Amino acid sequence: MQQYTENELVERLRDRATVREAFAQVVSLYGEKLYWHIRRMVMSHEDANDLLQNTFIKAWLNVEFFRGDAKLSTWLYRIAINECITFLNRQRTANCLSVDDVDVFLLEKLKGDDYFDGDELQLNLQKAVLALPDKQRLVFNMKYFDDMKYEEMSEALGTSVGALKASYHHAVKKISDFLTKDA
Amino acid sequence: MIRKDMKDELEKLKGKNPFKTPDGYLDNLTTQIMQQLPERVFEEPRKVSLKERVLPWVYLAAVIAGLGLFFDLLKGAKNGDSNIVQNVQGSLHPATEQEENADYLEYLETQYANYMLAEEIEKFE
Numbered sequence: 001m002q003q004y005t006e007n008e009l010v011e012r013l014r015d016r017a018t019v020r021e022a023f024a025q026v027v028s029l030y031g032e033k034l035y036w037h038i039r040r041m042v043m044s045h046e047d048a049n050d051l052l053q054n055t056f057i058k059a060w061l062n063v064e065f066f067r068g069d070a071k072l073s074t075w076l077y078r079i080a081i082n083e084c085i086t087f088l089n090r091q092r093t094a095n096c097l098s099v100d101d102v103d104v105f106l107l108e109k110l111k112g113d114d115y116f117d118g119d120e121l122q123l124n125l126q127k128a129v130l131a132l133p134d135k136q137r138l139v140f141n142m143k144y145f146d147d148m149k150y151e152e153m154s155e156a157l158g159t160s161v162g163a164l165k166a167s168y169h170h171a172v173k174k175i176s177d178f179l180t181k182d183a
Numbered sequence: 184m185i186r187k188d189m190k191d192e193l194e195k196l197k198g199k200n201p202f203k204t205p206d207g208y209l210d211n212l213t214t215q216i217m218q219q220l221p222e223r224v225f226e227e228p229r230k231v232s233l234k235e236r237v238l239p240w241v242y243l244a245a246v247i248a249g250l251g252l253f254f255d256l257l258k259g260a261k262n263g264d265s266n267i268v269q270n271v272q273g274s275l276h277p278a279t280e281q282e283e284n285a286d287y288l289e290y291l292e293t294q295y296a297n298y299m300l301a302e303e304i305e306k307f308e
Contacts, residue, residue: 016225023220028213035212039202049208053219060220118201125196144197176193 010068019063027056030073033146034080040141041084043106043126045115051087055080070155077156085134106130128178132171139164140171233303240299248292255284 004012004025012022034055039048058079059066066075095105107127110116118126129137138157142148143164150161157164259281 019225020217024213024217027216031212031216032209035204035209036200036202045202045204045208053216056216057220060223064225115203115205116201117203118199121192122196122199122201125193126201144193145200172193179192 006072007068009072010066013063013066023060023063026059026072026076030076031056033073034076037077037141037146038080038084040129040145041137042087043110043116044113047087051080051083054083058083071152074152074155081138081156084138088134124179125175128175131178132174135159136167136171136174139167140175143168144172237300237303241296244292244295244299247295248288251291252285252288255288256281 004022009022009025012018013026015022031052035048035052038051038055039045042048042051055076059076066072091105107130110123110126116123129140132140135157139153142153142156143150150164153159153164154161159167
């Protein structure tokens with residue numbers, strides 16, 4: 001597959017003759033990254049796979065409305081984040097939990113998951129991360145695991161860089177306190 | 184304040200991914216996703232005719248002319264008494280003045296429409 005620049009890719013997405021091929025390249029470029037981002041939010045591989053599919057289907061159905069004023073990755077991240085938040089809220093409703101409760105059901109899923117290969121420290125870290133509010137968890141994951149720049153995160157989340165830095169700092173503090181308490 | 188040993192632990196865990204995927208999942212990801220995408224029929228962008236582009240301007244000119252005529256008539260009605268006085272003094276009959284105003288407005292409207300049309304016709308040609 002020939003590689004195109006972001007601008008060329010956006011142009012090809014606008015052309016009916018090349019849209020499908022261009023979209024395949026978009027999936028190839030961002031699919032894995034998005035998968036891991038979603039996976040860290042929802043823990044389970046099956047759920048992450050479903051949400052990733054939904055993300056790309058939504059992007060495909062709205063591809064002609066992508067104006068190119070944000071980066072492709074930002075656009076896709078926004079869709080993926082909305083999918084995750086909607087999914088988690090639905091799961092909480094189904095499990096009769098408020099948004100402030102720790103997502104215990106996710107932790108239970110993780111413990112029994114064949115596709116989780118972490119030791120006790122890793123499990124404790126995931127437990128600590130699950131104790132964070134959704135948006136703060138997103139910020140922590142994007143910075144700690146994906147090493148995203150604050151400017152990119154700001155575009156994807158619609159929050160100022162300053163607020164994100166503060167949120168990340170607090171997240172790290174909460175996680176450290178959580179891990180210390182457990183140790 | 185974050186304890187230094189806890190900070191170090193977090194740093195150590197940073198590069199490690201405890202999550203796994205089924206064999207071949209990531210290698211086949213693009214194919215799998217593309218296969219799930221629904222077929223789409225992208226509609227042709229609608230061509231806008233010259234008439235559709237010009238008509239709104241003509242309507243706008245007619246509205247402006249109509250409003251102008253309306254306000255002028257209103258003004259004429261308000262000055263009704265003074266017009267009668269003017270008539271007595273031998274100046275223009277109010278009906279004639281109104282006709283002249285209407286003619287003048289029609290003239291302005293035609294000039295405006297021609298000006299707008301000229302540009303569009305030039306582009307079209």
